[in-house]
Amino acid sequence: MAEAGVVRCAMVMAGGAGTRFWPASRVARPKQLLPLASGRSLLAATMDRLTRAVGAQRTLVVTSAHLEEQVRAELAAWPETAVLSEPVGRNTAPCVGLACVWLQESGVSDDAVLGVFPSDHWIGDDEAFAESVELAYEAAARGGIVTIGIRPTAPETGYGYLRHGPVVQGVAPVLAFLEKPAAPRALELLAGGDVLWNSGMFVFRIGVMLAEIRAHMPHLSEALEAMRPIIRAGLPEPEFRRVYAPLEAQSIDYGVMEHASEVCVVPGSFPWSDVGHWDALPLVAESDHLGNVVQGLVVAEDCRGSVVVNESQRVIAALGLEDMVVVDTGDALLVMPRSRAQEVRRVVERVRELDETLV
């Protein structure tokens, strides 16, 4: 079904900065750059997976200026990859638009198909992933915006959902984008059987996306046009910032996809997680036969289902832990039950008040 001659591009979003993996993650060392994936960064794992699944002629990684050096170091194995650094983060809509005009300015046509992928997710079956990606690129070449959805395996409250229509040849129309639901609503959604998790991966023709931005985010569209000479000049920082910084921070889902004329979804059946917090680490990292992820100098005795990560030089003795998280970075220590991992922000804010350099 692949249309001959269609240029494929891939864009990886690696600008995120969060503290949900605090104290291992910091503003200056966000999740995608941590060696969470059995010693590799999630960014490197993403690049590796995309190289095999997409085989893009052009690959672009968009990050933040303060992460650029670390990102380039991670990308040493992919020397053809272009790296763009946003002077400030403005959520996903400006970032996607920037990638489109940058690719056009570098000679890619409106008909080229671009897939956008987060840099910090986990995927448990690369082959099934590649099949879904193939379907999505093929569908996008025919028109519309094609998202990749994930068949839900639990009533997750931490993910957005998509409601979809009938699946025809692996693709279904998207009927609605649904916000992160409360627990009872998540159960209802699952029972309905016609929803998917929104994975944040989507594929489109560059011309299609720019037209949708023009229609639904006219200010962004104007700014993107103003970016063209700046891109041609090599993105000098002051000019880049002057146009980019005033942009409204907006997600591509909310700004474009919810209003776009034709959005469809490829229901993916591969195991997937956004690795949103420490509780998800056992998905990504190697664990022992009792379900513990133990890294660094740790004496673990009779522990189960626990995450004990020691980046310090001193010893951690863990006795009888069940479903706990212990993370030691030498300058800070976090201890909590895995079930509280989504609330780590509560302590991070209090630590920030004590000492900003620890966050």
Next chain:
Amino acid sequence: MAEAGVVRCAMVMAGGAGTRFWPASRVARPKQLLPLASGRSLLAATMDRLTRAVGAQRTLVVTSAHLEEQVRAELAAWPETAVLSEPVGRNTAPCVGLACVWLQESGVSDDAVLGVFPSDHWIGDDEAFAESVELAYEAAARGGIVTIGIRPTAPETGYGYLRHGPVVQGVAPVLAFLEKPAAPRALELLAGGDVLWNSGMFVFRIGVMLAEIRAHMPHLSEALEAMRPIIRAGLPEPEFRRVYAPLEAQSIDYGVMEHASEVCVVPGSFPWSDVGHWDALPLVAESDHLGNVVQGLVVAEDCRGSVVVNESQRVIAALGLEDMVVVDTGDALLVMPRSRAQEVRRVVERVRELDETLV
């Protein structure tokens, strides 16, 4: 009832070395010297309590040679207190015998009453304690060995028990010493109603104890006689060690009290704990309204009944902990549920294999 002219002596046993409070306790810094009692050492708290309860004419602290300097520093507020350092630990029987002959050699008569007290216990009601101590000294002045027992408040498996006969004027005959019981046995004992916890505190006339040692531990008795000239010479280390080191390590309970002709007990009604492990810390140290003992640089969010002790300079963030223990000494960290505190030895042994200096 106090008999006029009876000399009262007190002896505090401060030679113990344990790792049940690891990593805070080390061979070189045992429990009695830790600032567990709201910033004070248990030894200092014991001295303070005895000063008020006993008012002894002579007070003696027996410790180990390698702890002597720290013990003397703790005793700065009690300058009249004599400190004896055993060259090696040989359990309580040699230690008690040594105290008896040392006191005799310093001019105390056989009729003087000596009370022996552990240095590392917690007592929750100093007034009730003083009443029991008073009863015990009075009873001991009349003869026999008088222990102080504690009315059990739970079927504890970590304590030895005493079975006793009818209580007359606050004193009862001891019928049997019972080993630490298994849980079902502990329940039976409690139901019987005629048992007390063995607190390790006991009072006797010096002549009575030495006679019992002569009768039941003749080798120890001979060694104690051989110690007299060494004591008079100021306990020079090589001679002290030459006589003391070959002694059998034996507890006073097993070696003497279980065989002694007349042993009775004062049932104490004061709250008491041997502070045997981290789980007992909330008894001793200040806790917040949610039952947490938090010491040092700690951000605790929504924690209950937990012990978080930070002796390091870095921050500990604790989120959602329930009945957990987190102890950070800068060179080692222990994390466990409070319910596992009695098993800390399991990790300590493994840490010792890694690095002996950490134990």
